[in-house]
Amino acid sequence: MKFICEKNKLQEAISVTQKAVTGKSAMPILQGLLIDASEGKITITGSDIDLSIETKIDANIIENGKVVVDARLFGDIVRKLPNSSIEISSATDNSIEIICEKTKFNLIHMSADDFPVLPSIDEKNIFSIEQKLLKNMIRGTIFAIAQEESRPILTGVLVEIKDGRINLVALDGYRLALKSEAIDSDGSIKAVIPGKTLNEVVKILEDEGVVNITFTSNHILINLGDTKIISRLLEGEFIKYTSIIPEEYSLKITVERNKILNCIERASLVAKEGNTNLIKFDINDEFMVLTSNSQLGNVREELNIILQGEPLQIAFNAKYMIDLLKIMDEEEIYMEFSSSVSPCVVKNKQDDNCTYLVLPVRLLNN
Incomplete structure (x- = not known):
C-alpha cells in the first residue's frame, strides 16, 4: 500500500470515522480504523459492530492495499503533522510509514482481514x-x-x-x-x-x-x-x-419562551441544592408565580401570561422543563394543563411541528 493525500482531508475523514470507535470493545481490531487504498480513493472505516461509519477521500494511489491502524494514535499523529501532503506506505509486514515534510513515523498495524465486513444494504427503497x-x-x-x-x-x-x-x-x-x-x-x-x-x-x-x-x-x-x-x-x-398525549386540556397559557426559561433557570439554582430540582408553578389570571425552596433558601419569580381556563398549582422537575424550552425555536409558546397530576403539553404558538410532554411532580397537598 502506498498513497499521498492532503493532511486536512485525511484529518477530517479520521475525525468522522472515529465517531464509531468506542474503544470499549474486547476485540482489539475494533479499536482501529480500516484504511483501504484502491480505485483512486482512500476509504476509511470505523466500527463497533452496532455502528459503522465509512468515508472516502481523494488521493494519489501509488499502490493498492489495506491495513487497520489504532484509531486514537493514528488520529493524534495526523492532527499534529504539518499542513502539507502526507505519504503513507507499507514499511514491513506489520507496520506502515507516515512521512510529512521532515517528519517520519513508523506505526504498527493490524490485519485488514480481521476487520468486520459491513452489512450489505440494497439501496432501492x-x-x-x-x-x-x-x-x-x-x-x-x-x-x-x-x-x-x-x-x-x-x-x-x-x-x-x-x-x-x-x-x-x-x-x-x-x-x-x-x-x-x-x-x-x-x-x-x-x-x-x-x-x-x-x-x-x-x-x-x-x-x-x-x-x-x-x-x-x-x-x-x-x-x-x-x-x-x-x-x-x-x-x-x-x-x-x-395514547399518552392528552387530546383535551382545561387550562392553557400563552407565554414568552425566553422569559419562562430564564425564570426556571434562576429558580433551579436554589432547587438544585435541595436535590429535588422541584419548581412550583402557581398559575393565576394574568401572571404565574414560580417558587422553589430548599435548605439553603427560596426563590420567587413572577411572570406575565395570557390565561384561558381556571387557576392551577402544579410542580415540575426544573431540568425537564429547561431541556425542552432550550430546544424550541419560537418566541411564544402554548402550555396546556388538565390538572395538578396530569402531564403538561408544550407547543409552538405558530408552527404546529412539535409536541412536548412533561409529567408533574406530585405535591403533598395534592
Missing part, C-alpha cells in the same frame, strides 16, 4: 430529506431518550414515515418529545434508531444538501455521498405514544 431539517428534528427529540438500559427500546428514537410526514419521537417515562414535518415520500416506515447513533449523526450532518436514507429490517443506512453511516436498529415494540 430510499427516502430523501434535507440535512438541516433532519438535524433539527434529531436535536429536538434526542434529549428525551432514556439514559438507563432497563428498557432498551426507550434508549432510541422512533422514526415514523407515513402519509407524507416524518415523525421523530423520544420518551423516557418522565417526558416525551415529538417532532413532525412534511416530506416528499409516499412510503411507510417504522423503526427505532439507537440514541448513540443519532448523537453521532447529528455531528456529521451539515446545514446544506440532502441525505438519502434506507431502512432494512435490522439496519439503517444514512448516505451523505462520500460518507455512509450504517447502524443496527433497536428491536422491540415502541410505546404507543399517541
